[in-house]
Amino acid sequence: MSSVSFSEVKHEFVRSKTGIAGIGILVVLVSISIGTAIIFPVETFQQWNNPQSWLSYPKTAMPLWVNLFMFEKIPEHKILAEPNVRTQTVGEISVVSHQFNVNYAYDDFPSDFIYEFTAKYSGAPLLQMSVVRPDGNILNILSVSLRNRLYS
Known part of the structure; x- marks a missing residue:
């Protein structure tokens, strides 16, 4: 069983258009998640998870x-x-x-x-x-x- 190095995996992703698109989507999603955690206050998430806020x-x-x-x-x-x-x-x-x-x-x-x-x-x-x-x-x-x- 041969081991695959990180540089070989990176080379395969960069060589494929699908791989580049996948990495791009992953970077966008992670960026949105980090931006959301920074921009919105903690109270927003607490209210979102509070069933009392959704009764109406x-x-x-x-x-x-x-x-x-x-x-x-x-x-x-x-x-x-x-x-x-x-x-x-x-x-x-x-x-x-x-x-x-x-x-x-x-x-x-x-x-x-x-x-x-x-x-x-x-x-x-x-x-x-x-x-x-x-x-x-x-x-x-x-x-x-x-x-x-x-x-x-």
Whole structure:
């Protein structure tokens, strides 16, 4: 069994166009890795690996750029942050309504729906969620009595 020297291996790589391309790709990838470790702060990597940071994002959400390459337009992940809030109070009963207007111009149904909220209340209020379609039909999604404590 003969041993192969480093200079022979280097000579074979340099002689082949595929070898040069492979070395070039390897150098680019290592450079990107080192540059990323230097440029981005450590907190970025800690947040990336923290499951709590990902709770607002559905697991099956496709990236926005996917629609550039597809014939059918799939739903994009949207964070609706500013609802139209209406409050009505009659005696001890208050009705707080959060409404979001969404222009749904996609060819497929969404795979997930996440609604995050925080509420301060006393007693056991009723939480109801519904969707009003453009044709006027109302889809009741949720109706639940909240526990007697801070609930989010």
